[in-house]
Amino acid sequence: MAAHELILGGQRSGKSRCAEARAAAWLTRGPESSGHAAVLLATALAGDDEMRARIARHRADRARRVAGLATIEVARDLAAALQANSAPNRLVLVDCLSLWLTNLLMPIEGDPIDDAALADARDGLCDALAAASGPVVLVSNEIGLGITPLSHEARRFVDELGRLHQVVAAVCANVTLMVAGIEMPVKRGGA
Numbered sequence: 001m002a003a004h005e006l007i008l009g010g011q012r013s014g015k016s017r018c019a020e021a022r023a024a025a026w027l028t029r030g031p032e033s034s035g036h037a038a039v040l041l042a043t044a045l046a047g048d049d050e051m052r053a054r055i056a057r058h059r060a061d062r063a064r065r066v067a068g069l070a071t072i073e074v075a076r077d078l079a080a081a082l083q084a085n086s087a088p089n090r091l092v093l094v095d096c097l098s099l100w101l102t103n104l105l106m107p108i109e110g111d112p113i114d115d116a117a118l119a120d121a122r123d124g125l126c127d128a129l130a131a132a133s134g135p136v137v138l139v140s141n142e143i144g145l146g147i148t149p150l151s152h153e154a155r156r157f158v159d160e161l162g163r164l165h166q167v168v169a170a171v172c173a174n175v176t177l178m179v180a181g182i183e184m185p186v187k188r189g190g191a
Contacts, residue, residue, distance in 0.1 A: 009178030
């Protein structure tokens, strides 16, 4: 099994840039990298003009920082996208789990999924991650360090994101916490 990594951090902590650096290193690491590829599974949905502008800015910034990083938009079926794109010579970057969970629990259109469907989606993602033959780098927001939200929906989201982080971290060899652009190793178990 390839070494997978979960990169957690707050807003603007440097987590996406850290993940992009992992992809860039994969694409250029030594003579064996000649057959390497990398793909980003992007989970953001543009529900308003600000988010559309944010997504466009991220695309442009990524293109400058990581030449050769292909992008696939994946709003909901992340497990299937991970299965379809994993290969021994391809790094898969998932950015980000918190937006993927938002798409499931607080969709722009339609109803949120129920607890059973959420458990299935979470288990499916972990199964796909465990079966991935190439390296996978997953990015997510760490939001569980603050106060308990007032609304039921927000409390459910914080709780479910914490559960998701725990099960994904258990499958990953490496977990990194980003603070102020600085990497803090949380778990190191693989190259």
